[in-house]
Amino acid sequence: MLRYSLKRLISLVLSLAVASLVIFFVIEIAPGDPASFMLGLNAQPDTVAALRSELGLDVPKIERYLSWVGGMLHGDFGTSYTYRTPVAQMVADRLWVSLPLALYALGLSTLIAFPAGIYAAARRGKPGDMAVMGATQLGVAIPNFWFAMMLVLVFAINLRWFGAGGFAGWDKGFWAGIHSLTLPAIALALPQAAILARVMRSALLDILGEDFMRTARAKGLSRRQALWRHAVRNAMIPVLTIIGLQFSFLLAGAIIIEQVFYLPGLGRLVFQAISARDLIVVESVVMLLVFAVIAVNFLVDLAYAAVDPRLRQRT
């Protein structure tokens, strides 16, 4: 187990190193110098040069890369070009919107998907199963930002239950914050729930064919008891993998939904930073998201290996 963990850890560090290289140099070759972008078309060359040296852009790329990576290891993500505030602070502020939103959406999606998937598996081939599977087909096909617009149309414009956009802020109280995140969370959760329900159903169906399920029935458990006691628990492995992946997706994938609802989240920060050529912010946020994905995968791998020794042999 130790050998396996070490191996995975080395591959984690390598992945992060390569990812940081790719991110930094891909973004640095982007046309558009941040300094001349900020000063506008009529800026004097010496003013641009002065700003470049103030932002540290006159240093060779390799040195800037090393200081960027070095800083991140200490939790220092640099200073935003346009806002002149520490990137770490900006990211932390935005995370207060994006993280609760991702968790909220994940919670909703799990809450919908589990019963739906279990129900469909228990009634395989019957009308109930067909209805759930049909609904998931539709759920996968609906673009979440369009669904978001429809939610706004119905619940914000017609029924006036929610605001059409913006974020109330947590200082107005927990429920005010939750209230303004509800429509975005529903819009985000729907396609995820559809995927999760399908995974849950197919994982359950695989397990229902196993010998130990027949044994469970043979020792006198009813179908329902066998399903809940043995099948659901065993189906959790693939389901948890998907939930892990979905979390990182929700953290980053909210970018368009944040645009629909004018939410000040991480995605909107990246979007604004890209259009303002605030490269250091873009680099740091993308790096953070990549780190989140790689770290979640790493933890999932370790958890599996701890549970199932067979997996330690692989890779």
Place this chain on the structure above:
Amino acid sequence: MKRNLILGGLLSSLVVLAALISFVWTPYDVAAMDIPAKLRPPSMTHWFGTDHFGRDMFSMIMVGARTSIAVALVAVGIGMALGIPLGLMAAARKDSWLDELIMRGNDLVFAFPSLVIAILITAILGPGAVNAIIAIGIFNIPVFARITRGAALSLWEREFIMAARVAGKSQARISFEHILPNVLNLLIVQGTIQFSLGILAEAGLSYVGLGAQPPVPSWGRMLADAQTMVSLAPHMALIPGLAIVLTVLGLNLLGDGLRDLLDPKLRVRRS
């Protein structure tokens, strides 16, 4: 489950047909503005109504289908053209440094938040349909590489491949002459799924203004235009959205149907 195949095929061919017909005929000129007739709900003269410039939405949907299909199709093409050879190579040299390099590279691409990177690419290269294709296509490469490798690995153990090796064929020739034809079914099914994901991605990118640029009509941008008008003219948001949903639904059903048709083993297990 022949029903999936028929329904999916019907929906998909409807969209393809609309796109093809739009090359020779649309009810109105898509660029023609008619301000007095703006924001009209669907009627006999304008089947899908008009937008905030009085343009005919039915014509725009037809031409928009063209944009969606073109972007998604080329993006799938990029993924297949690069991903399949990579997957075949990785499988042929299983456990070698090459295999390791390809698979770790795959993991790396998967770790990047695809939407953020797509936005980044279009922001770097400039917004536009071609750059949207590149952004979506890159993320198709690891998908096809992984699927090809997985399916090819089990084939390499089979006797007919062994026979080919004994006959002295090179790994490259075996990969293309014997492995590829046997994994093609799987790749076609995955291709339909990636195609539908590509349509969703294109709509998202166009919606935030990074996909096809005006005056080329695109479903995503029609939705972006509709956002501020949604209370005045709900049809402006409803119709392009439904077009996307039905297209993606059709392609997914087609993919499922094809899988059942091409792989009889699954038919028993799934039903």
